[in-house]
Amino acid sequence: KTQVEQSPQSLVVRQGENCVLQCNYSVTPDNHLRWFKQDTGKGLVSLTVLVHENDKTSNGRYSATLDKDAKHSTLHITATLLDDTATYICVVGDRGSALGRLHFGAGTQLIVIP
Amino acid sequence: DMKVTQMPRYLIKRMGENVLLECGQDMSHETMYWYRQDPGLGLQLIYISYDVDSNSEGDIPKGYRVSRKKREHFSLILDSAKTNQTSVYFCASRDRGDAEQFFGPGTRLTVL
Numbered sequence: 001k002t003q004v005e006q007s008p009q010s011l012v013v014r015q016g017e018n019c020v021l022q023c024n025y026s027v028t029p030d031n032h033l034r035w036f037k038q039d040t041g042k043g044l045v046s047l048t049v050l051v052h053e054n055d056k057t058s059n060g061r062y063s064a065t066l067d068k069d070a071k072h073s074t075l076h077i078t079a080t081l082l083d084d085t086a087t088y089i090c091v092v093g094d095r096g097s098a099l100g101r102l103h104f105g106a107g108t109q110l111i112v113i114p
Numbered sequence: 115d116m117k118v119t120q121m122p123r124y125l126i127k128r129m130g131e132n133v134l135l136e137c138g139q140d141m142s143h144e145t146m147y148w149y150r151q152d153p154g155l156g157l158q159l160i161y162i163s164y165d166v167d168s169n170s171e172g173d174i175p176k177g178y179r180v181s182r183k184k185r186e187h188f189s190l191i192l193d194s195a196k197t198n199q200t201s202v203y204f205c206a207s208r209d210r211g212d213a214e215q216f217f218g219p220g221t222r223l224t225v226l
Binding site: 002004031032034036041042043044045046049089093099100101102103104105106107 | 118145149154155156157158159162164170204208213214215217218219220222
């Protein structure tokens with residue numbers, strides 16, 4: 001059973017618009033939550049990590065929130081650029097795993113058009 | 115600059131052939147991982163290696179084996195590849211006590 005669900009599956013926005021990506025998870029016990037950006041044909045690049053209840057992080061035009069009670073996270077991208085076109089993957093760490101097991105969402109494919 | 119490398123980046127094999135995927139890291143990380151990524155699915159864990167010659171099955175180990183003879187190298191081996199092993203394979207490494215995994219660029223394997 002998928003333990004990390006992302007929505008929407010895909011999203012098209014115009015350059016300059018803002019967008020919000022959602023992540024819901026059922027991993028228990030949960031450790032941290034990390035958002036990755038994956039350009040087409042490339043590896044995963046970490047954007048931000050959230051650790052604590054009600055964490056909020058900011059990394060340039062990317063900002064993220066975490067609600068551990070609701071097991072929900074959002075990734076906000078402001079003033080999108082064409083280079084933001086990528087798949088964004090939500091990953092939840094399993095606190096019960098000594099080997100650092102991660103649970104991956106299937107990703108949201110973001111397409112930014114001119 | 116911390117780095118995880120994978121070779122080759124692209125590979126085409128015929129069903130029944132053997133496949134060797136290589137992964138290297140220059141961070142002296144103890145733990146390394148092999149994943150596969152298929153369309154519409156999250157990355158799935160194939161194998162974990164705690165250190166040299168200390169490997170553990172992940173969630174989908176069937177049809178794969180691994181080898182780790184040096185800390186900086188972790189190999190994924192497919193003996194007699196099958197068409198359903200067509201996928202993108204990612205290697206990752208992690209330092210002890212740190213939650214972050216660092217990912218390689220991936221190897222796109224096509225089995226015909």
